[in-house]
């Protein structure tokens with residue numbers, strides 16, 4: 001039995017301890033906002049925040065999250081999350097949208113630490129998050145817009 | 152001519168489906184359903200198999216549900232169709248939702264494909280929808296207005312519609328209040344459409360019209376096939392053949408079947424499916440299954456071997472002739488200068504971010520299939536065939552997909568067929584077949600690999616006197632139902648599009664094709680033939696401009712005298728990029744122009760060189776797509792196409808080692824990341840022409856624009872893609 005918190009709620013899961021957090025979230029808890037794209041830490045679609053840090057949930061085993069605080073896209077909240085998601089919608093960033101849970105969480109994490117990121121900061125923070133639709137220019141623009149809203 | 156408008160009732164009766172009916176209130180819980188009769192020329196279209204098909208359903212609760220004839224894989228067609236409907240209907244934007252329509256080719260048949268088959272592809276979504284969805288919106292509004300006129304007992308002409316409300320002087324009423332009455336009215340036979348100068352949505356930008364799904368997609372609430380939840384839903388992972396064409400001889404699943412959560416391990420036509428109660432357990436159990444393969448019919452060559460054979464063929468005369476104008480032989484004989492170049496293009500995977508998947512359930516003789524139904528009628532028939540029922544027993548759930556780029560337009564159903572076969576093998580239980588990234592990348596259906604051999608002659612004044620192109624590679628459509636329509640005189644149009652007809656005035660021109668066969672399955676990949684033809688044509692043209700001592704833009708404009716739309720696009724791009732302005736040191740420009748799917752796009756890339764690779768800083772894109780229904784979505788598609796195409800030409804390729812696909816994930820098959828994405832400025836040429844598509848045409852010019860800039864920087868021509876392959880360094 002592994003205990004950890006997801007979006008502020010305590011979870012007790014009777015699942016294999018080597019199960020990646022990604023599949024525990026999706027199939028065990030039913031939180032499907034976190035996406036599977038590669039299973040190898042190569043795409044960022046499965047990004048969640050573990051104790052606030054952006055983490056590839058496909059690479060974290062359940063055993064390693066015991067006692068931790070997980071935030072998924074469904075639980076993204078607070079001022080930064082709000083302005084980021086509003087900026088995303090206002091600029092119509094998503095095309096297919098499949099990568100965007102990961103992009104949004106990565107952007108929230110960036111803006112939490114750096115309120116005035118440059119393009120280079122954004123590129124560095126988000127280069128692990130693939131977007132096959134190449135919404136990258138709008139991602140940059142939306143991060144800047146969110147930064148302005150936070151200023 | 153405006154076709155007759157008819158609201159559409161239950162289309163169970165083929166005669167009824169041809170004439171169309173008003174939808175009875177009972178069939179859609181008291182709503183109004185608008186379709187219109189298929190034109191008589193399309194009477195041979197199969198009868199509707201979805202009794203609830205239509206274009207628009209308006210509920211008593213005021214919801215306006217639009218059924219899209221085209222699947223949305225991120226290209227934004229749902230938004231486009233909603234825009235077209237609402238331009239005429241005038242609902243409140245918040246009332247509108249869009250779902251995937253299916254099961255009635257008479258209503259949803261792709262106009263660009265002849266109208267009898269529903270499908271998404273070839274950038275036809277907007278052109279195919281432009282008239283019929285506006286007309287459907289107008290018919291619905293007219294009926295609502297008439298119903299309101301009856302209700303209030305006032306002349307219909309005095310009723311106005313705005314933001315989902317019907318108004319007569321100071322009185323207001325919502326759509327929902329009159330749908331029951333409207334549904335009983337005769338359907339208008341002719342509906343006037345707004346004049347373009349009265350449009351308030353078409354051609355307008357945010358913030359007037361925001362995409363209705365952007366917030367859902369930014370908050371994790373958009374569901375894809377991978378997210379569908381059903382009672383008792385199982386997960387299957389596949390074991391596919393290690394080489395294309397191999398077949399299962401036997402398999403041993405004894406260990407796997409004893410593992411936690413494993414439900415069954417079953418053989419289906421393409422391999423073995425491991426079925427479990429969740430994804431992780433299915434994946435673990437898959438490792439415990441051993442399969443013995445019969446590889447007697449398998450492809451065992453490496454790509455190096457295949458490409459060597461293509462190079463040899465390219466120097467021989469082509470097997471078929473796509474274009475023959477004048478006499479290139481005598482043109483070359485009299486030319487002052489003759490140039491030659493050979494290009495090599497690799498296999499490319501689509502690698503949409505949502506790996507391929509589908510869900511099937513067979514219950515009480517009925518089949519349900521959830522998936523990216525890009526060719527719904529075809530999949531309905533395939534699912535029925537596998538399940539052993541008639542197609543009318545198959546219900547489709549059209550999901551939005553996490554990308555596509557052509558990968559889900561699979562004529563044989565592919566993963567959909569697999570899901571139905573797996574469900575059938577486990578007693579009809581609901582099951583999601585979910586491929587891993589590696590399964591997805593190694594399952595074939597690639598953009599075919601090609602070799603092009605080009606030759607051109609210049610006269611002493613630097614004019615092109617002859618142009619010859621020989622393309623060698625696989626046919627996408629041969630062996631499919633599309634072959635009859637798309638292979639002419641031995642030429643698959645998808646192999647030569649973008650090469651066989653050019654806007655440039657070449658007095659002598661010959662394009663040949665040699666179609667090869669390999670065991671590697673191939674498919675359309677965003678922009679199809681032009682993904683390779685435009686690269687060869689536009690970089691070779693650049694070589695000729697250099698050889699003639701002319702500016703690449705001026706050189707092209709000289710050749711475009713008979714094509715003012717192309718010339719205008721090129722001029723706009725050149726002007727916006729500051730083509731005549733000097734660049735800072737270390738920066739270089741390249742230009743390319745390509746028409747695909749009737750949309751003309753020019754791109755100018757500004758690069759520097761880092762290591763020995765191009766770093767693309769800025770791309771100026773100009774296009775003519777006729778009327779831009781959603782200008783901001785046009786820009787989004789151009790931005791996305793630039794990034795998609797750029798990643799491919801710089802870094803992507805699929806290779807085979809003795810028949811086995813080497814690349815399995817985004818480490819081996821690299822795609823563009825945000826730090827490699829240039830700024831993209833998009834300039835849409837104002838137009839009153841009918842709209843053409845924008846999902847694909849932004850892709851072809853980016854490769855040659857970057858390659859031409861790279862030549863400007865390095866004096867090196869990259870003729871084998873991708874850029875980063877070792878032999879280019």
Ligand code: FES
Nearest residue numbers: 038039041044058
């Ligand atoms: S699924 Fe975890 S990084 Fe791609």
Ligand code: FES
Nearest residue numbers: 097099131132133
């Ligand atoms: S929006 Fe489609 S992958 Fe990013």
